[in-house]
Amino acid sequence: MKNMLLPVALALASIAVQAQGRIEQVLVYPGGATVERLVPVKAGQQQLLRIACLSERFDGDSLQILPAEGVAIGDITVQSAERATQPDCARSPLDERIRELEAQRNALAAELGAHELALGYLKNYGSAGSSAATTPIAGTAEQLRRSGLETLQRQQALNLRKEELExxxxxxxxxxxxxxxxxxxxxxxxVRLNAARDTELRLSYRLNQAGWEPVYRAYLDSASGKVRLERHAQVAQSSGEDWRDVKLRLSTTQPRQASGLPPPRPWTLDLLPPPSTERSEARVAYAAAPAPAPMSAKAVAEADLGFDVGVFQGEFATEFAVPGRVTVTADGQRIALALGQVALDARLLARANPRSDAGSAYLVAEAKRPAGIWPAGKLQLYRDGAFVGQSQLNVGSQEQLDLYFGRDELLRISSEPEQRNAGSTGFVGSRAEQKVARAYLVENLHQRPFTVQILEAAPVPRHEDIKVEARFEPQPAEREWRKQPGIAAWTVELAPGQRQRFSADYVIGYPKDARITGLPR
Structure with a gap:
């Protein structure tokens, strides 16, 4: 019997030292977070450390325990249980405060009950059969009045205090x-360990119920042309445990994306089948099509979370360290954080595209791409302190950054009716020809000179039998604006009250019997 109890005694002697530690640092990325918790460890030989009351939502496979110097780690056991079976987890400061207030409320309820008993006695005083009925009525009535008044006043004060506690x-x-x-x-x-001295364990694990997304604000001073671009971030989490007074870092890394390239596929060439069998072959090919690929990790992330992880596509990874300590509760509420700002030297101009947006010019600030990593995100725009709208900041790999600050109402733009003329040319009318004439009139109503940019989409042939002749007046500053074929750009500075006419004439030639796409109708 003694030998049977020995293992039990040894097990009881090694019952774990209770510890929960504190969350020290959190690294948040789109679609998840890595939490680092510090757990105190006392010096001792062959002790069993019990780290309790952890959320079950973290990824168990990601658990890492990093021992400090002088600590040897043995076996690690992970257990899950219902909260009701772990009363030790109801000892947080929140639980203690609730118990304290409930104790005060119960004490008030007991005192109120005593006053109810006293009032009942006073109400029944002098009823039939009471020996006090022989007492002189005047003195007794006054004493009852004073006692009842004091009791009712005290009862009212207790009720007010009880309502405050509630x-x-x-x-x-x-x-x-x-x-x-x-x-x-x-x-x-x-965790079974051996610690030579008092120290701390660093516990690290990942979870998916968290994320962040960038938000930007651009402020334009139209008088000086200066632009201030501010970085902000919105962070939220529903991991089941609050992050209180933690060091917070934000990363653009996406661990849930694919970590490698798919294998390349060969480029094969083949002849199309005869037209009579093309449809039947297409049916065969359709029937033999492979099954759709499984949903990617990115698609799963977008389905599970309220964060648009796609806004980070194509950007390099970086991290932002938030100064000080931050609290993020586990209720999914988003908190806003400022990540700094940069000043941009911009060229201010009014840009118009009369073919797509007739009569409107938009104020745009052209600036060089700011240094660093700028993940795509929502952009709020302010012109001279007034909010003018919002758009999307997507720097990507562009060398130049365009920030639009709403319409310029002091530029008047009108389009003349488009002129068209069709005819035949070549040997016995073998070719068709179409002439298109466009013209725009721009007037500067500003009280100062202003730079205006007019964009014009000229026809671009995609076949050698299609010929295009273009004439512009005046000559555009760029015939391929931003390296886009066919996009011409007039850029001029107009004096106050100055009017300028811009025209574009096109002659489009093509085989008479050919079907041409893109011709104006």
Whole structure:
């Protein structure tokens, strides 16, 4: 019997030292986060450390325990259980505060009950059969009045105090209920270790119920042409545990994306089947088509989370360290963080594209691409302190950054009716010809000279039998604006009140019997 109890005694002697530690640092990326928790360790030989009350939502395969110098780690056991079976997890500062207020409320309820008993006695005083009925009525009535008044006043004060306690308890109990619903099950780690001195363990794990997205604000001073571009971030998480007073870092890394390239496919050439069998072959090919590929990790992330992880596509990874310490609760509420700002030297001009947006010119600030990494995100635009709208900042690999700050109402743009003329040319009318004439009139209503840029899409032939002759007046500053074939750009500076006419004439020639796409109708 003694030999049978020995293992039990040894197991009880090695029951773990309780520890939960604190969340010290969190690295948040689109679609997840890595949490680092510090757990204190006391010096001792062959001790079992019990790290309890952890959220079950983290990825168990990502768990890492990094020992400090002088600490040897043995086996690690991960256990999950219902919250109700772990009463030790109801000892947080929130639980202690709720218990304290509930104790005060119960004491008030007991005192109110005593006052109710006293009032009942006073109400029944002098009723039939009471020995006090023989007491002189005047003195007794006055004494009853004073006692009843004091009791009622005290009761009213107690009720007010009880209502105040209920108001304090309501948000606390709601917060506790939120945490309980978020974590119906909790995890416990049992770590066997040997520590030569008092130190800390660093516990690291990943979770998917978190993320961040960038938000930008651009401020334009139209008088000086200066632009201030501010970085902001919105962070939220619903991991089941609050991040209180943590060091927060934001990363553009996307661990849930594919980590490598798919294998290249050979480039094959083949002859098309005869037209009579083309349809049947197409049916065969369709029937033999491979099954669709499984949903990518990125698609899964977008389905699971409320964060648009696609806005980071094509950008290099970087990290932002948020100064100070930050608290992010686990209720999914987004918090805004400022990540700094840069000043841009911009060229201010009014840009118009009369073919797509007749009569409108937009104020645009052209600047060089800012240094660093700028993940795509929402952009809020302010002109001279007034909010003018929002768009999307997507720097990508562009060398130049265009920031639009709404319409310029002091530039008047009108389009003349388009002129068309068709005819035949070549040997016995073998070729057709179409002439198109466009013209625009621009007037500067500003009180100062202003730079105006007019964009014009000229026809671009995609076949050697299609010929295009273009004439512009005046000559555009660029015939291939931003390296785009066929996009011409007039860029001129107009004096106050000055008017300028811009015209484009095209002669389009093509085989008479050919079907041509893109011709104006």
């Amino acid at each position: 108001r304090q308890l309501a948000p606390l109990t709601a917060e506790r209920e939120r945490l309980v619903q978020a974590n119906p099950r909790l995890r416990t780690l049992l």
